[in-house]
Amino acid sequence: MHDARVVAARILVLVPAGAWVLLAPAALSPYLLIIWCYALIFSIACLGLNLVFGTTGLLSLGHAAYFGAGAYAGAFLYRFADIHSFEVYFLVGILTSTLLAAGIGFLCVRATKIHFAILTLAFGQIFHSLFIDGAIFRLFGPLGWALYLVGEGSMYIPRLTILGIEFEPEEFIPAFYYVIVFAFCASVFLLWRINHSPFGKALRAIRDNQTRAVYIGIPVRQYRWYAFTISGVFLGLAGALYGQLDRQITPEQLDWLFSAELVLATVLGGTRDFIGPVLGAFVFIGLDEIAGRWAIGHNIMMGLLLMLVVFVFPRGLAGTLDLVPGIRKVGLLMKRKWL
Amino acid sequence: MSLLRTQKLVKHFGDTRAVDGVDLIVSQGEFLSLVGANGAGKTTLVNLISAYLQPDSGHIFFQDQDITFLPVADRIKAGIARSFQLVNLFDDLSAFDNVALAVFSREGKTRNLFTLAEKDDAVTQETLEVLREFGIEDKRETLAGGLAQGERKLLDVAVAHALRPKLLFLDEPTSGVSTRDKAQIMDTVSSVVRAGKITAVIIEHDMDVVFKYSDRIVVMQEGSILADGSPDEIRQNGEVAAMLLGAPTST
Ligand SMILES: Nc1ncnc2c1ncn2[C@@H]1O[C@H](COP(=O)(O)OP(=O)(O)OP(=O)(O)O)[C@@H](O)[C@H]1O
Ligand SMILES: [Mg+2]
Numbered sequence: 001m002h003d004a005r006v007v008a009a010r011i012l013v014l015v016p017a018g019a020w021v022l023l024a025p026a027a028l029s030p031y032l033l034i035i036w037c038y039a040l041i042f043s044i045a046c047l048g049l050n051l052v053f054g055t056t057g058l059l060s061l062g063h064a065a066y067f068g069a070g071a072y073a074g075a076f077l078y079r080f081a082d083i084h085s086f087e088v089y090f091l092v093g094i095l096t097s098t099l100l101a102a103g104i105g106f107l108c109v110r111a112t113k114i115h116f117a118i119l120t121l122a123f124g125q126i127f128h129s130l131f132i133d134g135a136i137f138r139l140f141g142p143l144g145w146a147l148y149l150v151g152e153g154s155m156y157i158p159r160l161t162i163l164g165i166e167f168e169p170e171e172f173i174p175a176f177y178y179v180i181v182f183a184f185c186a187s188v189f190l191l192w193r194i195n196h197s198p199f200g201k202a203l204r205a206i207r208d209n210q211t212r213a214v215y216i217g218i219p220v221r222q223y224r225w226y227a228f229t230i231s232g233v234f235l236g237l238a239g240a241l242y243g244q245l246d247r248q249i250t251p252e253q254l255d256w257l258f259s260a261e262l263v264l265a266t267v268l269g270g271t272r273d274f275i276g277p278v279l280g281a282f283v284f285i286g287l288d289e290i291a292g293r294w295a296i297g298h299n300i301m302m303g304l305l306l307m308l309v310v311f312v313f314p315r316g317l318a319g320t321l322d323l324v325p326g327i328r329k330v331g332l333l334m335k336r337k338w339l
Numbered sequence: 340m341s342l343l344r345t346q347k348l349v350k351h352f353g354d355t356r357a358v359d360g361v362d363l364i365v366s367q368g369e370f371l372s373l374v375g376a377n378g379a380g381k382t383t384l385v386n387l388i389s390a391y392l393q394p395d396s397g398h399i400f401f402q403d404q405d406i407t408f409l410p411v412a413d414r415i416k417a418g419i420a421r422s423f424q425l426v427n428l429f430d431d432l433s434a435f436d437n438v439a440l441a442v443f444s445r446e447g448k449t450r451n452l453f454t455l456a457e458k459d460d461a462v463t464q465e466t467l468e469v470l471r472e473f474g475i476e477d478k479r480e481t482l483a484g485g486l487a488q489g490e491r492k493l494l495d496v497a498v499a500h501a502l503r504p505k506l507l508f509l510d511e512p513t514s515g516v517s518t519r520d521k522a523q524i525m526d527t528v529s530s531v532v533r534a535g536k537i538t539a540v541i542i543e544h545d546m547d548v549v550f551k552y553s554d555r556i557v558v559m560q561e562g563s564i565l566a567d568g569s570p571d572e573i574r575q576n577g578e579v580a581a582m583l584l585g586a587p588t589s590t
Binding site: 190193194196197198199200201202204205207208209211212213214215216217218219223272 | 389411412415416420421423427428429430431432436439440441443444445448449450451452453454455456457459498499502
């Protein structure tokens with residue numbers, strides 16, 4: 001009885017979603033496919049951020065650094081080690097962002113609340129400035145410096161080989177799309193597990209009441225650090241995908257404005273629901289596209305659209321959708337006995 | 340046998356001698372009440388023993404081991420747990436999760452990243468058992484922030500109890516609740532403590548409650564121990580009784 005409804009809800013949600021995901025390269029124009037890819041990548045980043053933000057209760061304004069590190073690391077590797085494999089580029093990106101997040105996080109979790117936000121912002125901006133003034137490029141000698149002067153800190157990446165296969169230019173995005181889909185599904189799955197693990201619950205406990213968390217024996221600072229580092233893994237993963245999708249990495253992706261966009265999209269979607277950041281990311285990218293139709297006043301349009309969404313969905317998209325009976329029902333059935 | 344012993348414990352806040360050379364002994368298995376007027380230093384004494392504060396001087400021994408400089412985590416592992424004078428819960432988590440977290444933590448399972456919390460049947464069973472003992476099992480899905488004051492007080496004690504401590508400090512578990520709830524809370528708490536053979540130190544202002552439930556009573560005044568004895572001895576100590584009954588009640 002029960003189970004039949006659970007299965008029905010899953011079919012209702014997963015079959016159309018799966019069909020759409022598989023058919024998107026055929027159904028969308030090349031331009032829209034890129035936007036769709038970007039939305040998937042952006043939602044991985046927002047989900048990663050939310051492990052620190054919504055779950056642990058720490059507002060980071062410096063997450064662009066880990067996203068950028070994920071994108072840049074492989075670009076340097078390609079330039080200076082002449083490696084053409086996407087897999088290597090990808091893993092090096094994740095490793096770099098994870099180490100960076102572990103290092104910066106170690107220092108930042110010493111503070112909480114606004115002090116934490118300021119620290120993350122400060123470290124993020126220091127990292128950004130290393131790219132803006134070229135200090136990072138100097139590490140690679142005259143060649144690196146020349147690269148900086150030519151690109152003003154931005155870097156170009158060619159289409160790399162995926163699983164050893166070299167794709168034709170027009171085939172590349174449709175093929176890479178499936179890599180992104182796979183990374184998205186894997187990220188959602190892993191973060192979902194973490195969120196529903198005893199560790200995930202401990203993070204919520206820390207968010208709600210630090211003192212009491214200490215008094216039930218939770219190592220608060222250590223767990224904050226773990227959350228920050230894990231978050232860095234997913235930001236780096238998203239950044240590495242982004243670098244290959246856009247093939248042009250600029251210091252803009254490191255700027256705190258991008259960190260703020262991540263926070264904005266996450267809040268828009270709802271920080272307290274697991275799937276909120278994904279909804280927020282998609283809507284944010286969608287609004288940005290719509291606003292982009294106005295050549296002049298793009299930012300004003302974006303601002304107005306964001307305001308509209310915030311007024312219509314004061315509890316965040318996920319929270320408000322949860323009030324719609326049909327959606328709520330399906331959502332509950334989806335959650336039940338999952339895995 | 341003494342479970343806990345403090346030796347000339349001192350904590351001053353500026354000119355305030357909150358705890359001023361206290362030698363307290365807590366024996367294995369007893370239900371001890373710590374009483375005294377507002378500002379007598381009761382909470383500060385518990386804060387020192389639970390590592391919420393560091394003493395200016397003096398020592399704390401637990402099972403004959405000097406724990407004066409042990410951090411909180413180690414004191415919890417050793418078997419010391421506490422509740423708080425102002426309710427201190429995870430307000431956006433359910434009553435169930437509040438208790439379950441204490442169980443997960445005690446079992447060293449909060450490091451598990453990829454196991455599903457709700458699939459842990461042993462923890463689920465134990466959590467439900469604790470909620471049942473405290474009579475709040477039917478509230479398990481309610482967010483702690485949405486519980487009534489009496490239920491919050493019980494949950495606060497339940498979370499500490501779920502750590503299965505040897506020594507449990509309860510700082511005014513009945514403050515801010517109606518007289519009727521007070522009796523219910525104290526009945527529940529004392530039966531849980533006695534059933535679990537836990538040594539309990541309870542801070543309480545209501546002398547009716549104190550006389551009814553305690554094995555022993557320690558009276559504090561201005562940071563020092565003024566009297567120490569059985570309920571009968573304290574009742575017969577005219578000076579102390581007058582001071583206690585004249586004191587302002589619950590904060
Ligand atoms: N963190 C602190 N900073 C400064 N003074 C403090 C601090 N904590 C307690 N005090 C002071 O120390 C004294 C003892 O306070 P304490 O809270 O231990 O009393 P108490 O016996 O628990 O009182 P109550 O019955 O009102 O809870 C009081 O004068 C109080 O103002
Ligand atoms: Mg007190």
